[in-house]
Structure formats: structure tokens, C-alpha cells
Amino acid sequence: MSRREQPWHPDVVPPPGSVVRVAAPGSSLGLSATVVEVDRELLRITRPGSVVTTPPEGPVTVSWTDVDGLHELAAELGGDEDGSRWHLWPRGAITVQQRRERGRVVVEGEEVLVAAGWRLRASLLDLGPTGARCLIAGDVVLEEGGACTLSLTLVTPQLVVPGVIMRVREALDANLEVAVRFTTLDAEALASLERFLDDRAARSDR
Numbered sequence: 529m530s531r532r533e534q535p536w537h538p539d540v541v542p543p544p545g546s547v548v549r550v551a552a553p554g555s556s557l558g559l560s561a562t563v564v565e566v567d568r569e570l571l572r573i574t575r576p577g578s579v580v581t582t583p584p585e586g587p588v589t590v591s592w593t594d595v596d597g598l599h600e601l602a603a604e605l606g607g608d609e610d611g612s613r614w615h616l617w618p619r620g621a622i623t624v625q626q627r628r629e630r631g632r633v634v635v636e637g638e639e640v641l642v643a644a645g646w647r648l649r650a651s652l653l654d655l656g657p658t659g660a661r662c663l664i665a666g667d668v669v670l671e672e673g674g675a676c677t678l679s680l681t682l683v684t685p686q687l688v689v690p691g692v693i694m695r696v697r698e699a700l701d702a703n704l705e706v707a708v709r710f711t712t713l714d715a716e717a718l719a720s721l722e723r724f725l726d727d728r729a730a731r732s733d734r
Contacts, residue, residue, distance in 0.1 A: 532623075534599075534624055536620075541592075541601070542592050544563050546592065547560050547675075548561060549561075549591045549592065549714055550588050550614075553587055553602070569618075572615055573613065575614055586605060587602065589601070590602075590616055593711070593713045593718065598714075599624050604617040632656040633655055633729050635652045635654055636651075636652060638650070638651060639662065639679045639682075641664065641676055641679075641706065641708070642678075643674055643675070644670055646670075650664055650706070651663040657718070661705060661706070663699055663704065663705055670704065671696075672695060673693065673694075675690070675691075676690075676691050676708060683724045684724070687717050689710050694707045
């Protein structure tokens with residue numbers, strides 16, 4: 529994937545409600561948090577649910593994915609007095625690792641979609657760097673725009689990818705066809721998914 533830099537601007541970062549990953553610089557471990565507010569000087573995010581104390585002050589890397597690829601931003605971390613919200617002050621430009629130009633790959637496999645309190649068996653139809661389509665059986669109600677996670681056991685190592693339900697429509701045999709857009713993939717997870725897609729695409733070309 530090619531890399532480019534994008535100057536910091538509120539219009540090019542995830543809008544409120546989006547999920548970002550916050551990690552120490554160079555660390556493969558991080559925490560997911562939801563964007564609360566974006567202004568010209570900083571990002572305000574929710575405190576991750578697994579963290580009960582105020583954040584340590586200091587440099588972090590904020591990352592997120594969209595249709596253009598993986599975005600990484602160096603920032604300074606701070607928090608409110610009660611620790612309920614964290615502040616991220618940008619330090620430098622946003623680095624974008626652009627995705628390869630590739631559409632979805634037809635994939636068959638049984639995975640698990642977690643949404644609206646349901647843990648659902650999902651039959652994959654296709655998969656790409658930005659999302660997937662799957663069939664859901666059963667009498668369930670899923671709302672477009674709702675948050676979800678999709679397991680990808682076909683990928684090595686196995687991934688559990690946060691996403692948003694973009695479309696729900698009736699399919700044959702009383703199934704629902706659900707389209708999911710991925711919201712957060714760190715660099716390692718994105719690389720694993722890209723390798724899997726490359727392998728499947730190569731097989732289909734033979």
C-alpha cells in the first residue's frame with residue numbers, strides 16, 4: 529500500500545460516533561474509543577470502557593480506517609478531571625496508508641455477527657478491505673446505522689472487526705442480507721485481511 533500525508537483538519541477525521549484506536553507510539557496494543565466531538569484543535573473521545581482511571585499524559589498514536597485506507601495521527605493525550613472523556617491534541621500530519629484498488633472477493637464461510645444484543649450466525653457472501661455482505665437466518669430485527677462486530681475466522685490470525693450495519697434487506701428463504709462497513713482495523717489486522725484477500729483473488733483467477 530502507498531503512503532501519503534494529509535494535513536490535520538476537522539473535516540478529515542472520523543465524525544462523532546466513529547470508533548478510533550488509541551495506542552502508545554509503536555505499540556501493537558491499543559484501546560478502542562468513540563469520538564464525541566471534533567474541533568479545530570482537538571478530538572474528544574469517550575474513555576474506553578475497560579479503563580477506570582484518568583489517562584496517562586503523553587504522546588499516543590490515533591488510528592482509524594475508511595475507504596481510503598489506514599489513517600494514523602500522532603497526538604498528545606489528556607483527560608477531564610473525572611476521566612470520563614479524553615482529549616487528543618494533534619501533533620503533525622495524518623499519515624494515510626492507501627488501500628489497494630480492489631473490489632469484494634466472493635467468500636463462503638460461517639462467521640458470527642454481534643449486533644443489537646444478538647449473537648448471530650452469519651453466512652458470508654463477499655468480503656473486502658472495507659466491509660462484507662452476509663446472510664442472517666432467523667426472526668431478528670437489525671437497524672441500519674447500528675454498531676456491530678463481525679468475526680473473521682477464515683483470516684489468520686482470526687479477526688473480530690468493529691463495523692456499522694449499512695444495509696439490511698430481505699433475501700430468499702426468509703434470510704436477511706446484511707451489509708457491514710468496517711470502522712476500525714489496525715495495521716496488523718489490515719495486513720492480515722489483505723493477505724487473505726490476495727490469496728482468494730489469486731485462486732479465483734486460476
